[in-house]
Amino acid sequence: MSFPAGSTGPKVDAACEFxxxxxxxxAIGKLVYASGLVDATVGTRISPAI
Structure with a gap:
């Protein structure tokens, strides 16, 4: 996917590289929701292709 610079693009790129x-x-989201980010109930989660 392509996101314009200044948007969520740099976060997605870094997450994909990781x-x-x-x-x-x-996981991309607010730190206050860390437990939800870990259990995939909030935020955006990027996983390897299966």
């Missing part, structure tokens, strides 16, 4: 490098998952 997932590619580690094979883990990345």
């Amino acid at each position: 997932v590619t490098a580690t094979g883990g998952f990345a």
Whole structure:
């Protein structure tokens, strides 16, 4: 997907690079919702392709 600079694009790019490098998952969202980010009930979660 393509996101314009200044939007969520840099966050998505960094999350995708992290997932590619580690094979883990990345979550994008507010730190106050950390537990929800971990259990995938809030925010945006990026996982490796299966």
